[in-house]
Amino acid sequence: MAIIEHKTAPGHEAEPHEHAEHEHLGFWRQYVFSTDHKVIGIQYAVTGLLFLFFGFCLVMLMRWQLAFPGRALPWIGKLFGEARMPGGSMLPEFYNELGAMHGTIMVFLGVVPLAVGGFGNFVLPLQIGAPDMAFPRINMASYWSYFLGGITMLASFFVPGGAAQSGWTSYAPLSIIAGQGQTMWLFGMIFLITSSLLGSINFIVTTVQLRAPGLTFFRLPFFVWAQLVTSFLLLLAFPPLEAAGVMQLMDRLAGSSFFMPSGLVVSGQAAAYTGGGNPLLWQHLFWFLAHPEVYVLILPAFGIVAEVIANNTRKPLWGYKLMVYALWFLGFMSFVVWAHHMFFTGMGTTMAAFFQTTTMIISIPSVVLLSSLLISLWGGSIRFTTPMLFALAFLPMFGIGGLTGLPLGLSAADIPLHDTYYVIGHFHYVVAPGTLFALFAGIYYWFPKATGRRMSERLGKLHFWPSLIFINGIFMPMFIQGLAGVSRRLYDGGASYDFAKEVIHWNVFMSVSAWCLAISQIPFIINFFRSIKHGEKVGDNPWEATTLEWAAPSPPPHGNFATAPEAYRGPYDYSVPGHPTDFTPQFLAAQQAT
Amino acid sequence: MANHAEHDIDRQVRTYIVIFITLMALTFITVAISRLHLPVHLAVTLALVVASVKGGLVAGYFMHLISERKLIYWVLGFTVSCFIAVLLLPLWSHFDPIRN
Amino acid sequence: MEIPYTVAERPDTGLNNGKIGIWLFLASEVMLFGALFASYLMMRIGATEGTWPRGDSILNVPLATLNTVVLISSSVTMVMAWASLKRNDFGKFRLFQALTVLAGFGFLTIKYIEYSAKFHHGLLPSKNTFLAIYFTLTGLHGLHVIGGMAINAYLWGPGSKLWKTDPEHFTNRVENSGLFWHFVDLVWIFLFPILYLL
Numbered sequence: 001m002a003i004i005e006h007k008t009a010p011g012h013e014a015e016p017h018e019h020a021e022h023e024h025l026g027f028w029r030q031y032v033f034s035t036d037h038k039v040i041g042i043q044y045a046v047t048g049l050l051f052l053f054f055g056f057c058l059v060m061l062m063r064w065q066l067a068f069p070g071r072a073l074p075w076i077g078k079l080f081g082e083a084r085m086p087g088g089s090m091l092p093e094f095y096n097e098l099g100a101m102h103g104t105i106m107v108f109l110g111v112v113p114l115a116v117g118g119f120g121n122f123v124l125p126l127q128i129g130a131p132d133m134a135f136p137r138i139n140m141a142s143y144w145s146y147f148l149g150g151i152t153m154l155a156s157f158f159v160p161g162g163a164a165q166s167g168w169t170s171y172a173p174l175s176i177i178a179g180q181g182q183t184m185w186l187f188g189m190i191f192l193i194t195s196s197l198l199g200s201i202n203f204i205v206t207t208v209q210l211r212a213p214g215l216t217f218f219r220l221p222f223f224v225w226a227q228l229v230t231s232f233l234l235l236l237a238f239p240p241l242e243a244a245g246v247m248q249l250m251d252r253l254a255g256s257s258f259f260m261p262s263g264l265v266v267s268g269q270a271a272a273y274t275g276g277g278n279p280l281l282w283q284h285l286f287w288f289l290a291h292p293e294v295y296v297l298i299l300p301a302f303g304i305v306a307e308v309i310a311n312n313t314r315k316p317l318w319g320y321k322l323m324v325y326a327l328w329f330l331g332f333m334s335f336v337v338w339a340h341h342m343f344f345t346g347m348g349t350t351m352a353a354f355f356q357t358t359t360m361i362i363s364i365p366s367v368v369l370l371s372s373l374l375i376s377l378w379g380g381s382i383r384f385t386t387p388m389l390f391a392l393a394f395l396p397m398f399g400i401g402g403l404t405g406l407p408l409g410l411s412a413a414d415i416p417l418h419d420t421y422y423v424i425g426h427f428h429y430v431v432a433p434g435t436l437f438a439l440f441a442g443i444y445y446w447f448p449k450a451t452g453r454r455m456s457e458r459l460g461k462l463h464f465w466p467s468l469i470f471i472n473g474i475f476m477p478m479f480i481q482g483l484a485g486v487s488r489r490l491y492d493g494g495a496s497y498d499f500a501k502e503v504i505h506w507n508v509f510m511s512v513s514a515w516c517l518a519i520s521q522i523p524f525i526i527n528f529f530r531s532i533k534h535g536e537k538v539g540d541n542p543w544e545a546t547t548l549e550w551a552a553p554s555p556p557p558h559g560n561f562a563t564a565p566e567a568y569r570g571p572y573d574y575s576v577p578g579h580p581t582d583f584t585p586q587f588l589a590a591q592q593a594t
Numbered sequence: 595m596a597n598h599a600e601h602d603i604d605r606q607v608r609t610y611i612v613i614f615i616t617l618m619a620l621t622f623i624t625v626a627i628s629r630l631h632l633p634v635h636l637a638v639t640l641a642l643v644v645a646s647v648k649g650g651l652v653a654g655y656f657m658h659l660i661s662e663r664k665l666i667y668w669v670l671g672f673t674v675s676c677f678i679a680v681l682l683l684p685l686w687s688h689f690d691p692i693r694n
Numbered sequence: 695m696e697i698p699y700t701v702a703e704r705p706d707t708g709l710n711n712g713k714i715g716i717w718l719f720l721a722s723e724v725m726l727f728g729a730l731f732a733s734y735l736m737m738r739i740g741a742t743e744g745t746w747p748r749g750d751s752i753l754n755v756p757l758a759t760l761n762t763v764v765l766i767s768s769s770v771t772m773v774m775a776w777a778s779l780k781r782n783d784f785g786k787f788r789l790f791q792a793l794t795v796l797a798g799f800g801f802l803t804i805k806y807i808e809y810s811a812k813f814h815h816g817l818l819p820s821k822n823t824f825l826a827i828y829f830t831l832t833g834l835h836g837l838h839v840i841g842g843m844a845i846n847a848y849l850w851g852p853g854s855k856l857w858k859t860d861p862e863h864f865t866n867r868v869e870n871s872g873l874f875w876h877f878v879d880l881v882w883i884f885l886f887p888i889l890y891l892l
Contacts, residue, residue, distance in 0.1 A: 131696070131697060132697060134697060134699075134711045134715070135711070135715065136697070197719070197722050200718075201715050201718045201719055201722075202715075204714070204718055205711050205714045205715050205718065208665065208707060208714060209698070209699045209704050209707065209709075209710075209711050209714065210697070210698060210699070232672070235718060235721060235722050236672070236673060236676045236721065236722065236725050237676075237725075238722070238725075239722050239723070239725035239726035239728075239729060240680050240725055240726070240728070240729035240732075242726060242729075243726050243727075243729035243730050243733070243834075244729065244733075246830060246834065247730075247733060247826075247830060250819055250826060250829075250830055254818070254819045254820060254826075254829075255818075255819070255820030256819040256820055256823070256825075256826035256829075256830075257820070257822075257823055257826060258733065258737070258823065258826055258827075258830075273820070274820060274821065274822055274823075276737070276740070276741055276742070276745075276822060276823045277737070277740075277823055277826075278687075278736055278737070278740050280684075280687045281684065281733055281736045281737075284683075284684035284687065284732075284736075285680075285684075285729055285732075285733070288679075288680055288729070332672070332675075335675075335676050335679050336679055336683070339683070339686075342687075345687065346687075346691055346692045347686070347687060347690060347691070347692060348690035348691055348692055348693060349690075350686075350690045351686040351687070351690040354686075603777055603780045603781050606777060607774070607777050610770055610773055610774065610777070611770075613770075614766065614767070614770045617766045618763065618766065621759065621762050621763060621766065622759075624886075624887050624891065625755065625759055625891065627891075628750065628755075628887070628891035628892075634892075637891075637892060638892055641887040641888070641891055641892055642887075644887070645883055645884050645886075645887050645888075648883045649880050649883050649884065652766075652769060652876055652879055652880050652883065653876070653880060656769050656770075656772075656773045656872075656876045656879075657872075657873055657876045657877075663707060663708045663709050665707050665708075665709060665714065666709070666713075666714070666717050669714075669717060669718065669721055670717070670721065672721075673721040673724050673725065674724075676725060676728075677724055677725060677728040680725065680728050680729055680732050681728055681731060681732045681735065682732075684732055684735075684736060685732075685735060685736065685739065687736075688736070688739050688740060
């Protein structure tokens with residue numbers, strides 16, 4: 001345990017007693033089956049990071065095939081056996097497996113568990129001055145449900161036929177006739193959705209009910225608002241996918257035809273289904289979740305970036321209230337835009353017009369959020385710490401991602417772009433140099449709170465700059481290829497198409513960038529592990545921040561605060577005129593403030 | 595004070611019995627209407643109206659929704675709008691296909 | 695380290711944690727069954743003219759009507775169980791709670807009879823989309839009945855110990871599980887006419 005400095009700030013007085021109270025919990029109850037939100041948050045974060053790494057490895061394999069189609073991959077290729085990489089050369093089925101599982105793992109096992117399960121769980125109760133989540137045991141259940149879902153997904157690689165290979169989108173009828181791996185994908189999703197539901201209920205009740213005295217809704221840190229709206233999206237959008245998953249299981253296991261159309265012929269033979277079903281129903285129910293899901297991917301990132309920017313500009317956020325309203329409007333609208341993923345399903349002009357319009361409308365709150373964060377920099381005293389570097393990079397990266405989404409959301413402009421590499425470029429920009437960068441910012445920012453030690457700034461910069469360069473190297477050329485008409489999910493990356501000749505060389509550039517991006521993560525990995533034991537020790541508030549989590553010790557004991565903190569002001573009272581320091585924490589009582 | 599609370603509960607219990615009888619009656623009415631083999635649109639409308647009344651009674655009285663707090667109403671309001679979206683918007687695929 | 699508002703109501707929201715929690719869960723369930731009802735609509739509308747069977751031509755309306763009566767009755771016994779606790783009558787609570795669980799058994803038994811008759815006649819989910827959605831909707835609903843029964847049985851049995859140490863907390867738990875049970879009844883109230891009578 002780190003040595004904790006005893007100060008007069010709240011949260012310190014009774015620490016030794018807190019430790020004594022919990023000595024009787026064995027190793028398993030304290031570190032494995034814990035109900036403490038901080039332990040659970042770290043479990044989610046570590047598991048999420050491991051899955052992110054694994055998902056990255058899957059795509060690095062794919063990028064070999066894309067750069068050098070058909071070429072044997074030296075040494076590593078042999079590891080995958082004759083069924084997947086005969087002679088070290090990738091089979092198309094394996095490419096599809098990698099693609100489907102890369103998407104599934106990154107979205108459902110990597111980013112969201114880290115962003116929501118990890119950061120949400122660890123930071124939210126601390127930021128609202130609560131001792132823990134409202135339902136600690138349900139919190140533990142939600143982590144283990146996620147864990148089981150992850151194991152199921154990993155196990156699916158080992159069943160005959162391999163893992164799911166119908167895209168992370170699992171469109172029918174292909175997914176219905178696919179091998180066993182798809183069934184495991186469906187069961188894995190059921191575990192993950194359960195985990196998500198339990199988690200979102202916990203977050204909402206906690207935020208509403210467990211706020212410290214004085215912490216009114218409009219004194220909440222923006223991070224908390226972002227997690228709250230995210231939780232509502234998860235709560236209401238996931239169940240239809242669960243229903244669809246059940247129906248897909250019925251089609252696959254009970255032979256029903258929810259998604260199987262009449263008269264389907266597979267490889268020259270009539271499919272053994274009575275038909276009468278509708279493949280579009282799957283798409284509707286899938287995208288009903290998957291569109292709000294992209295906001296689940298970005299909102300926590302916005303939350304983290306907001307906290308880091310306010311702290312490192314020594315200024316309040318610009319347009320805080322406007323940003324909160326934008327969050328809710330975005331959340332509400334996100335439920336009625338989903339069919340912009342389905343413009344090519346034969347929809348008529350009225351339906352297309354409706355979904356284009358709602359999609360254009362939803363870009364407004366996104367722009368409000370991004371602009372407010374940008375304007376927040378104006379006149380700030382910027383500290384270029386590692387978290388701030390990542391947060392600053394997030395802004396233009398998300399800008400590119402968001403802007404490239406606009407032609408996709410207009411049904412006519414979508415015609416040449418749908419299912420091309422342009423789409424892959426667009427969504428990776430928002431999630432990779434977008435969300436992932438924000439998550440890195442969060443790790444560097446809250447690492448001291450979680451461990452009582454700083455991460456190295458030098459290694460942090462060594463992580464940031466190459467990552468920024470190489471991540472753009474991977475995704476920027478995708479727009480070029482997409483505009484040239486190169487389709488996504490092509491096993492050879494477009495090499496067999498004449499029209500792609502001019503742009504095919506980018507595949508090598510992108511693949512090399514991907515492998516260099518991987519190497520750029522080494523400083524981070526070293527920094528992360530080294531700092532846990534050897535990082536510079538810090539007190540409660542190393543960043544001189546204003547929000548409630550910085551009132552607790554670093555790391556906080558079980559129960560977080562010995563006495564419940566109170567909020568006396570808004571969340572971002574930086575550089576208040578007349579105040580001796582350039583920050584006035586929320587938890588500092590009025591008389592201590594002068 | 596205790597008496598007042600008890601009296602409240604007594605009143606509620608009486609309400610529950612009345613609602614129960616109403617629900618039984620409405621159940622039999624629903625089945626009776628279905629025996630008439632009305633044209634589809636009318637049959638569907640009537641069935642849904644009766645079901646909504648029954649559902650409203652269960653939600654309002656058994657689930658105490660009629661005297662719930664604002665927060666719960668807001669959550670349910672948001673939910674109902676999402677429910678309507680998932681129920682109705684996919685139908686558009688059928689009713690507004692691409693035309694040559 | 696106590697979690698506040700587990701039993702006491704938070705002054706500004708007027709609610710305790712569990713009450714909000716269960717309503718949030720029910721909101722997600724509304725979306726789950728909503729998606730299935732939406733699927734019912736898509737299947738029915740997409741069916742070739744004249745091929746969608748009338749519910750009462752394939753399904754057993756008398757049995758389902760009986761099941762409707764059983765479930766509605768169980769909703770009454772459920773709310774009476776809670777009301778008994780509010781009146782401090784633990785004995786009556788045990789009676790009404792037991793009746794609720796038994797009614798659940800009754801529902802499932804009737805369902806079992808229905809299902810086995812269907813299977814016996816080769817009426818399987820694979821046969822047509824009407825049967826597919828029928829089995830999926832009623833099957834998922836049935837799973838919820840089982841879940842509700844499990845919770846109610848727990849509160850009747852080992853869970854009822856809490857009455858002695860924290861009666862208000864226990865009453866709230868019974869109320870919350872009652873909310874879940876009423877929701878299960880609510881879904882059936884719509885399922886029954888939609889599947890069986892139209």
